[in-house]
Amino acid sequence: MPSYRHRVCVIAGLWVLAHLSPGGPAAGAQAPASPGAGPDLQAGAANLQWWREARFGLFIHWGPVSLKGTEIGWSRGAQVPTEEYDELYRQFNPTRFDADEWVRIAQDAGMKYLVITSKHHDGFCIWDTKFTDYNIMHTPFGRDVLKELAAACKERGIAFCTYHSICDWYHPDYPLGSPGGKTPKPHPNMDRYNQYLKNQVAELIRNYGPLGILWFDGEWEKPWTQERGIDLYRHIRSLQPSIIVNNRVGVGRAGMEGSTAAGAFAGDYDTPEQRIGKFQKDRPWETNMTICRQWAWKPDDQMKSLTECIQTLVRVVGGDGNFLLNVGPMPDGRIEPRQVDRLREMGAWLRQYGETIYGTRGGPIKTTAQIATTYRNNAIFVHILAWPGDAITLPALPKRVVDSSLLTGGKVSVRQTKDGIEIRVPPDDRQEIDTIVKLEMDGPAVDIEPVALAAVSPAPGKAR
Numbered sequence: 171m172p173s174y175r176h177r178v179c180v181i182a183g184l185w186v187l188a189h190l191s192p193g194g195p196a197a198g199a200q201a202p203a204s205p206g207a208g209p210d211l212q213a214g215a216a217n218l219q220w221w222r223e224a225r226f227g228l229f230i231h232w233g234p235v236s237l238k239g240t241e242i243g244w245s246r247g248a249q250v251p252t253e254e255y256d257e258l259y260r261q262f263n264p265t266r267f268d269a270d271e272w273v274r275i276a277q278d279a280g281m282k283y284l285v286i287t288s289k290h291h292d293g294f295c296i297w298d299t300k301f302t303d304y305n306i307m308h309t310p311f312g313r314d315v316l317k318e319l320a321a322a323c324k325e326r327g328i329a330f331c332t333y334h335s336i337c338d339w340y341h342p343d344y345p346l347g348s349p350g351g352k353t354p355k356p357h358p359n360m361d362r363y364n365q366y367l368k369n370q371v372a373e374l375i376r377n378y379g380p381l382g383i384l385w386f387d388g389e390w391e392k393p394w395t396q397e398r399g400i401d402l403y404r405h406i407r408s409l410q411p412s413i414i415v416n417n418r419v420g421v422g423r424a425g426m427e428g429s430t431a432a433g434a435f436a437g438d439y440d441t442p443e444q445r446i447g448k449f450q451k452d453r454p455w456e457t458n459m460t461i462c463r464q465w466a467w468k469p470d471d472q473m474k475s476l477t478e479c480i481q482t483l484v485r486v487v488g489g490d491g492n493f494l495l496n497v498g499p500m501p502d503g504r505i506e507p508r509q510v511d512r513l514r515e516m517g518a519w520l521r522q523y524g525e526t527i528y529g530t531r532g533g534p535i536k537t538t539a540q541i542a543t544t545y546r547n548n549a550i551f552v553h554i555l556a557w558p559g560d561a562i563t564l565p566a567l568p569k570r571v572v573d574s575s576l577l578t579g580g581k582v583s584v585r586q587t588k589d590g591i592e593i594r595v596p597p598d599d600r601q602e603i604d605t606i607v608k609l610e611m612d613g614p615a616v617d618i619e620p621v622a623l624a625a626v627s628p629a630p631g632k633a634r
C-alpha cells in the first residue's frame with residue numbers, strides 16, 4: 171500500500187502534467203536508468219522541455235532584511251551589524267503579503283515559473299522548517315510563505331521553484347561567517363551542516379514540490395566541493411527525478427559569466443548573473459538579473475526602463491537562453507507598485523508578440539547590438555532593436571524566404587540575394603523597442619547552422 175504522501179505526490183504529479191502546458195515540471199518523468207557519478211544524473215531533454223519553452227520566469231529575493239532596505243546576505247555584518255541583522259526577523263510582519271497576487275503579477279507579466287529565496291546566505295528560512303527555529307513561523311507574521319506561494323502557483327499553473335544558498339553565514343556549523351564569508355566560525359562542523367542542507371532540501375521537495383527548479387548559489391566557498399555537490403545532486407534527483415537543478419550545485423561555474431567550465435560537470439544549466447549570456451545552443455542557460463539594482467528591496471532603487479527589460483528578454487532568448495527577472499518585495503509584503511507596472515508592461519508586449527519568444531529557439535543569426543533572432547519550425551523572427559541606416563542586411567542563409575511580414579505592423583520589404591537578406595522598413599513603421607520581421611523559410615530553420623552577422627557580404631555596389 172503506497173503511503174499517503176506517495177499518493178499525494180502521484181496525484182500532484184498527474185495534476186501538474188494535466189494542467190501545465192508547457193509550464194510545469196513533469197513529476198512522472200523518469201531520470202536516466204542508472205545514474206552515475208556525473209553527467210548521467212542530468213535532467214534529460216524531456217525534463218528540460220517545459221522550462222526551455224517557458225523562457226521567462228520571476229525571481230524573488232525576500233526576507234527580514236527588506237526592513238533595512240539593504241542587500242540580502244551581503245549586508246549582514248557590513249552595512250548592518252550582525253547582532254542587529256539576526257534580530258530583524260522578530261519585527262518581520264508583512265501583513266499585506268498575498269501569494270495569489272504575486273503569482274497573478276508573474277502571470278500577467280507573461281512569466282511561466284517563479285523562483286523564491288527559501289534561504290539566502292543570511293540563513294533565514296522563509297518556510298516552516300523543522301530543522302531550525304530561525305524561520306518565518308517565529309516572526310510576528312507566523313505564516314508559511316512558501317506553502318501559500320506553492321499553492322497559488324499550482325492553482326494558476328505557474329511552476330514553483332526555490333533558490334537555496336549552499337553557504338550559510340548564520341548557521342554555527344557552516345565554517346564561514348559574515349561579512350561575506352570572510353570570518354571563520356569557532357566550532358564548525360561541515361559534515362553536520364551538509365546533513366542540515368540535505369534535510370532542508372528534502373523538506374522543500376516533499377512538502378512544497380514537485381519543484382520546477384532547485385536554484386543553488388553560494389557554492390564558491392571552499393567548504394563546498396564537487397564531491398558534496400554530486401552527492402547533493404543525486405539526493406535531489408532520487409527525491410524528484412524530474413527536477414531541474416542549476417549549475418551552482420557543484421563547483422564547475424566559471425565566475426559571473428555563469429558558464430560551466432569544460433569537463434567540470436555540474437547541474438543542468440548555466441547561470442550568467444547580471445548579464446546577458448553568450449549565444450549558446452549546446453548547453454541550456456538562464457540569465458538572472460535584477461529589475462532594479464539590488465536583489466532585495468531598496469527604497470528608490472534605480473529601475474530599468476521598459477526598453478531595457480524587453481530588449482534584454484529578446485537578446486537572451488535570441489541567444490537561446492531563459493530570462494529570470496528579479497524583484498525584491500517590500501517589508502509590508504507587496505511588490506513595489508512601479509515594478510508591478512513594469513512587469514505588466516512586459517506582459518502586454520508578450521501578449522502581442524509571445525509567439526516570437528515562447529517555445530522558440532535562439533538563432534540562426536547570432537545576436538548583435540542591432541538584432542536578435544529566434545525561430546520555430548519554418549519561421550525566423552528577426553528582432554530589430556536598433557536601425558544603423560536604411561536597411562538591415564542579414565547574412566546569406568541556405569534556405570529560401572518564401573514569405574515575410576512585419577509583426578509589429580506596417581510594410582516590410584525583403585530582398586534575398588546570394589549575398590544576403592536585405593530588410594527595409596519605412597521609418598514610420600520602425601518601433602522604438604523592437605521591430606519584428608517574420609521570415610517564412612522553405613524548410614525548418616533548425617537545419618540552418620548559426621551564423622554571425624559579421625560574416626555578411628557587402629550589398630552589391632556598396633563599399634564595406
Ligand code: H79
Nearest residue numbers: 231242243290387388390424425426443458465
Ligand atoms: O542571490 C543573488 C545574489 O545575492 C547572489 N547571486 C544572485 C542570484 C550573489 N551572491 N554573491 N554574489 C552574488 C556575488 C559573488 C561574487 C563572487 Fe565569485 C564570489 C566573486 C568571487 C566569489 C562568482 C563566484 C564569481 C566567482 C565566483
